[in-house]
Amino acid sequence: MVNAYLAYIMTHDLAICGTFFAKRESQKVTYSSGGRRxxxxxxxxxxxxxxxxxxxxxxxxxxxxxxxxxxxxxxxITLPPKQKVKTEPRIRWWKLRGPERNELRSRVMAAGLPDPNGAVNDTWQQA
Structure with missing residues (x-):
């Protein structure tokens, strides 16, 4: 049985990890019964x-x-670095001032979207 075990290890280019570390006997024993360890x-x-x-x-x-x-x-175990997810840059609507704000508002209205400053009840009745 031991020969088959060693043949398997050598055939598959494996290593027995416990043989590479110096340990006390109590740190190596995995089975004990009837005084045998x-x-x-x-x-x-x-x-x-x-x-x-x-x-x-x-x-x-x-x-x-x-x-x-x-x-x-x-x-x-070294993990591969996380891939950065490519996203569209966030549009900072709240920073729009003056003519840019008016231009955006006119484009929204031209697209047929509801008026953001209009009455909410009117918008729901139209929907």
Whole structure:
């Protein structure tokens, strides 16, 4: 069984992360039963991604079951930068003064839109 496991690891160019970090025995044991303590759980990564693994450890105080302890890995993954969303520049209507304001008002009225300063009830009755 161990040979098949190692053959799989070598065939797929994987690395056993726990072997790259020096840990005390209590930080490596993932299974304990009947006085026996063994390291049966491993985290495998492609060798190309090995530089993203910063630490692999067992959480001794946390029990998954009475005999198993969780194995965790700290990864440092760089995310691609966010793409800026291209938007239309916002029109600052409130900054319009004088002739620009009158020109905009005349264009709105010519387009058949309701008068922004007109009575609201008249606008709803026309709709």
């Amino acid at each position: 063994t390291e049966i759980d491993h985290i495998l990564v492609h060798r190309q991604a090995l530089k993203t693994v910063k630490d692999v450890k067992v959480l001794p105080g946390e029990d998954v079951t009475t005999q198993h302890k969780p194995l965790v890995a700290d990864l440092s």
